[in-house]
Amino acid sequence: MSADLFSIFIIAIFIENFVLNQILGICPFVGVSNRVDSAVGMGLAVTFVMVLAGVVTWSIQNLFLAPFHLEYLQTLSFILVIASLVQFVEMVIRKTVPSLYQALGVYLPLITTNCAVLGVALLNVRKGYGLVESAVNSLGGGLGFFFALLLMAGIRERLEVAEVPVAMRGAPITFITAGLLAIAFYGFAGLA
Amino acid sequence: MNTKELTKGIWAENPIFVIMLGCCPALAVSTSLANAFGMGIAATFVLLGSNLIISLIRASVPDKIRIPVYIVVIATFVTMIDKFMAAFTPALSASLGIFIPLIVVNCIILGRAEAFANKNTPQDSILDAIGMGLGFTIALAMIAVFREVLGDGKFFGIPVPLIKDDPCLLMIMAPGGFFVFGLLMAWKKHLAAGGAK
Amino acid sequence: MNDLIQTGKYLLIISAIAGLLLAFTEMVTAPRIAENNRLVLEKARREVLPGAERFDTLDLATTDDAGHPATRSLSLGFDAQGKFLGTVQTVSPKGYGGPIDIVLGLKPDGAVSGVKIQSMRETPGLGTKLAEGFLDKFLEVARAGHPVKFFVKKDGGDIDAITAATISSRAFCKGIRDGIKVVQEGQTLIQQRAAAPGATPLPGPATTPVAPSPAPAPAPAPVVPPAPSVPPAPPADPESPPPAPTVAPEPPAPPLPPAIPQGGGQ
Amino acid sequence: MATVTAIFSAILLMGALGFVFGAILSYASQKFAVTVDPRIETAISLLPGANCGGCGFPGCAGLATAIVEKGVPIATCPVLTAAARAKLSLALGLADAGPTTPLVATVMCNGLPAEEYRKFEYTGIVDCQAAVLVANGPWLCPHRCVGLGSCVKACPFGAMTLGENRLPIIDKEKCTACGKCVKACPKAIIKLVDKEKTVHVKCNSPEKGPDVRKVCKVGCIGCQLCKKVCAYDAIIIENNLARIDYSKCVQCGACVAKCPQKTIIMQGVPDFKARKAFIDEPACVGCTLCFKVCKFQAVEGGTPKEKHRIISAKCVGCGACVAKCPKKCIILKPID
Numbered sequence: 001m002s003a004d005l006f007s008i009f010i011i012a013i014f015i016e017n018f019v020l021n022q023i024l025g026i027c028p029f030v031g032v033s034n035r036v037d038s039a040v041g042m043g044l045a046v047t048f049v050m051v052l053a054g055v056v057t058w059s060i061q062n063l064f065l066a067p068f069h070l071e072y073l074q075t076l077s078f079i080l081v082i083a084s085l086v087q088f089v090e091m092v093i094r095k096t097v098p099s100l101y102q103a104l105g106v107y108l109p110l111i112t113t114n115c116a117v118l119g120v121a122l123l124n125v126r127k128g129y130g131l132v133e134s135a136v137n138s139l140g141g142g143l144g145f146f147f148a149l150l151l152m153a154g155i156r157e158r159l160e161v162a163e164v165p166v167a168m169r170g171a172p173i174t175f176i177t178a179g180l181l182a183i184a185f186y187g188f189a190g191l192a
Numbered sequence: 193m194n195t196k197e198l199t200k201g202i203w204a205e206n207p208i209f210v211i212m213l214g215c216c217p218a219l220a221v222s223t224s225l226a227n228a229f230g231m232g233i234a235a236t237f238v239l240l241g242s243n244l245i246i247s248l249i250r251a252s253v254p255d256k257i258r259i260p261v262y263i264v265v266i267a268t269f270v271t272m273i274d275k276f277m278a279a280f281t282p283a284l285s286a287s288l289g290i291f292i293p294l295i296v297v298n299c300i301i302l303g304r305a306e307a308f309a310n311k312n313t314p315q316d317s318i319l320d321a322i323g324m325g326l327g328f329t330i331a332l333a334m335i336a337v338f339r340e341v342l343g344d345g346k347f348f349g350i351p352v353p354l355i356k357d358d359p360c361l362l363m364i365m366a367p368g369g370f371f372v373f374g375l376l377m378a379w380k381k382h383l384a385a386g387g388a389k
Numbered sequence: 390m391n392d393l394i395q396t397g398k399y400l401l402i403i404s405a406i407a408g409l410l411l412a413f414t415e416m417v418t419a420p421r422i423a424e425n426n427r428l429v430l431e432k433a434r435r436e437v438l439p440g441a442e443r444f445d446t447l448d449l450a451t452t453d454d455a456g457h458p459a460t461r462s463l464s465l466g467f468d469a470q471g472k473f474l475g476t477v478q479t480v481s482p483k484g485y486g487g488p489i490d491i492v493l494g495l496k497p498d499g500a501v502s503g504v505k506i507q508s509m510r511e512t513p514g515l516g517t518k519l520a521e522g523f524l525d526k527f528l529e530v531a532r533a534g535h536p537v538k539f540f541v542k543k544d545g546g547d548i549d550a551i552t553a554a555t556i557s558s559r560a561f562c563k564g565i566r567d568g569i570k571v572v573q574e575g576q577t578l579i580q581q582r583a584a585a586p587g588a589t590p591l592p593g594p595a596t597t598p599v600a601p602s603p604a605p606a607p608a609p610a611p612v613v614p615p616a617p618s619v620p621p622a623p624p625a626d627p628e629s630p631p632p633a634p635t636v637a638p639e640p641p642a643p644p645l646p647p648a649i650p651q652g653g654g655q
Numbered sequence: 656m657a658t659v660t661a662i663f664s665a666i667l668l669m670g671a672l673g674f675v676f677g678a679i680l681s682y683a684s685q686k687f688a689v690t691v692d693p694r695i696e697t698a699i700s701l702l703p704g705a706n707c708g709g710c711g712f713p714g715c716a717g718l719a720t721a722i723v724e725k726g727v728p729i730a731t732c733p734v735l736t737a738a739a740r741a742k743l744s745l746a747l748g749l750a751d752a753g754p755t756t757p758l759v760a761t762v763m764c765n766g767l768p769a770e771e772y773r774k775f776e777y778t779g780i781v782d783c784q785a786a787v788l789v790a791n792g793p794w795l796c797p798h799r800c801v802g803l804g805s806c807v808k809a810c811p812f813g814a815m816t817l818g819e820n821r822l823p824i825i826d827k828e829k830c831t832a833c834g835k836c837v838k839a840c841p842k843a844i845i846k847l848v849d850k851e852k853t854v855h856v857k858c859n860s861p862e863k864g865p866d867v868r869k870v871c872k873v874g875c876i877g878c879q880l881c882k883k884v885c886a887y888d889a890i891i892i893e894n895n896l897a898r899i900d901y902s903k904c905v906q907c908g909a910c911v912a913k914c915p916q917k918t919i920i921m922q923g924v925p926d927f928k929a930r931k932a933f934i935d936e937p938a939c940v941g942c943t944l945c946f947k948v949c950k951f952q953a954v955e956g957g958t959p960k961e962k963h964r965i966i967s968a969k970c971v972g973c974g975a976c977v978a979k980c981p982k983k984c985i986i987l988k989p990i991d
């Protein structure tokens with residue numbers, strides 16, 4: 001059983017990395033990765049929301065939606081859960097770590113529409129994962145996002161001092177770097 | 193009827209290249225022109241509806257639960273469209289079907305709702321929605337042209353003579369999306385900077 | 390405290406309205422969607438088994454990938470004169486992006502009569518090539534007659550996979566093998582049913598009428614003919630009433646309908 | 656019948672979910688309520704919001720809290736215009752003792768011949784602080800502007816760009832004198848100077864004259880000619896480097912014309928020509944004021960009611976007489 005969990009975990013982080021492989025959650029990925037500390041903040045916030053969302057959505061799906069044949073409410077209820085979780089996290093961060101709250105700025109509420117979070121929730125259902133598997137998959141997905149964000153932030157900080165052509169500065173060079181990172185992540189595909 | 197609201201979304205404040213919202217579906221779906229237009233039209237339609245509804249209810253929403261309420265409105269709107277299309281227009285739904293659930297997580301919808309619809313009148317919100325939707329579609333089409341021709345050797349489904357036998361598959365996959373997107377954005381910045389050196 | 394109630398009340402109203410709207414749309418659209426899917430499946434079945442006019446459904450017990458018991462409903466195709474043409478079934482191997490629903494037609498001798506992809510969520514441009522060039526090449530090989538090893542070339546089979554989409558190609562082949570295995574296992578039952586083409590299909594394992602409940606996936610018939618070794622599959626859904634055997638010229642109930650492209654269902 | 660229960664269960668489920676989350680959120684908003692002093696909110700809204708850090712506080716929010724809670728003077732924000740500062744002091748009811756003369760950042764280095772005086776080709780990280788670690792910068796002159804744009808990157812208002820010879824050009828309108836560039840420059844070449852003044856000593860090198868000549872064509876060699884020619888003694892020479900006292904300088908340009916090294920320049924007038932005073936003979940009433948005020952004995956006359964004339968050889972063009980003459984009959988003309 002645990003071997004299976006471990007493989008889900010590794011697949012979620014490296015092989016099916018949410019950002020670089022399935023191209024989900026690009027908006028915060030590009031928006032917040034200019035500095036490592038805000039990237040860490042965002043990564044942790046997203047992982048926290050993902051794991052919690054993974055568990056809550058799984059329970060809603062299996063305790064309410066499936067028995068009462070309300071599958072069509074799936075998207076609606078999942079996104080309501082995620083939105084409320086994000087609003088909750090926003091309040092907590094605003095109270096406890098105001099500087100991080102300032103650094104994340106608009107990208108904190110945008111976690112709600114972060115495709116990765118809803119992606120994980122729907123993926124858990126589509127793959128028919130149990131509770132523990134969903135939690136592990138969500139954790140893996142979150143850490144995968146966090147890992148990619150950290151890599152990106154590190155690279156972008158070095159890009160600040162590199163000689164970048166005028167038109168490429170800012171977002172364009174970020175996307176080219178993300179493309180190269182995605183190619184690098186294909187190397188992990190052999191792990192499956 | 194100030195047209196500035198309408199035209200700004202199309203190029204000046206293009207949602208993808210300038211505001212950089214909604215890049216997830218843009219990269220994931222822009223592998224063929226047909227997909228791009230499909231996604232664009234579906235997104236425009238949803239954006240129109242959600243902007244209108246949100247700008248209508250914006251006064252009564254307590255600020256603490258602003259985001260959950262907006263998201264519920266958007267999700268309901270999207271699911272209804274998905275179901276009605278699947279029921280009454282099965283052919284269209286077959287081609288557009290997989291895009292509709294993707295729209296719920298499209299950052300543009302909540303982005304525009306949060307940034308625009310909850311501050312402006314319904315008329316302006318509709319104009320903004322149309323502008324943003326068109327801008328989104330155009331940007332998507334621009335990306336899709338490169339990716340389909342280079343990666344798939346087709347243009348709108350018609351095989352392109354030179355490339356069709358061994359297209360560069362990388363273009364279709366995730367990294368290709370990133371590259372084309374980055375280069376197009378650089379080209380836009382270059383233009384916006386008045387074609388400076 | 391009252392603020393807590395106040396906000397809670399507001400979100401309750403909004404969510405409730407949303408729930409109502411969706412339930413309403415579901416009620417209006419579910420039967421039509423099921424109908425659309427059924428028509429599509431109907432067309433697919435005819436396409437896959439050329440010449441078949443009438444289909445009989447037969448449910449066979451089998452085990453799914455994880456070894457849990459599951460039922461697979463087969464459609465036995467008979468032409469106008471009642472001659473047994475072969476079997477049609479829907480297999481859903483797990484591809485790269487999720488299940489790939491394939492409608493598989495097999496001739497009585499086990500050769501592949503036709504294959505059609507019902508729905509899939511593979512990476513656009515790569516996995517989706519399954520539905521284009523790959524399918525025609527696959528049919529050529531399958532119809533060549535000599536015993537075909539349905540494996541990707543890399544795994545020592547006769548099918549060449551799509552470049553950069555080996556996962557999808559492997560899943561496709563696995564689905565085909567799975568279909569053939571089910572037919573071989575249930576060979577005795579199929580012959581038994583096929584042997585009585587003239588008479589109207591035996592009343593026994595009739596199918597469930599399309600239950601009025603909006604549940605998009607009507608439960609498969611719980612009753613399986615008393616095969617010696619295979620235990621009847623437990624009824625999955627307590628809610629639907631045991632089906633009164635209805636004899637209709639053409640059993641309307643579709644076999645386990647393919648997952649609606651949006652991915653609902655088990 | 657079944658459809659009604661289905662609809663009812665849908666509404667019930669969504670309603671319950673909505674209520675539960677609404678309650679959690681409102682409870683959380685109370686428990687995690689961030690008590691923000693409304694005055695800080697108004698302060699934040701009235702401050703420029705550039706978070707440039709010129710005031711030494713972490714962004715405008717930091718400064719706003721400091722102003723409201725610790726009574727830090729409003730003037731610590733260098734970026735505020737006088738009008739904005741007045742509005743803020745009005746809103747907060749605090750005194751507004753801000754500096755009157757607006758400042759602007761100016762680069763005190765002319766480093767003209769870029770290629771001739773280069774020590775080595777630097778291809779490391781494009782950052783002045785990093786370049787300075789390598790043998791004190793790639794230029795022969797240790798005080799020359801490194802030219803890799805740390806100041807340009809530090810400027811939060813986009814007022815600086817790297818010009819030719821890799822010297823930064825400052826846009827006077829955009830520059831808010833927040834001081835970020837001053838801190839970013841490892842050679843301390845950028846100084847905050849009165850915005851109106853246009854005459855500057857474009858050199859920062861305290862080396863002796865001969866050493867300066869070896870490393871730069873336009874460096875200040877400490878010859879003190881400018882000090883002698885300045886009628887308003889606005890130039891101070893400290894360890895071989897001329898420095899302008901901007902409070903006294905009237906930008907007459909006498910020093911600019913005199914400086915043999917072209918170190919002192921007048922902004923906006925690249926090839927500044929020496930100017931001489933000329934008296935319009937008929938209009939002169941012989942009041943001898945110009946004779947008295949001229950420090951360089953360049954006026955021929957002195958006896959009242961007689962026509963005065965300027966000895967152009969001695970005149971440095973400081974313009975003191977022009978200001979003093981009651982009949983306004985003296986004018987300064989560049990000689991070619």
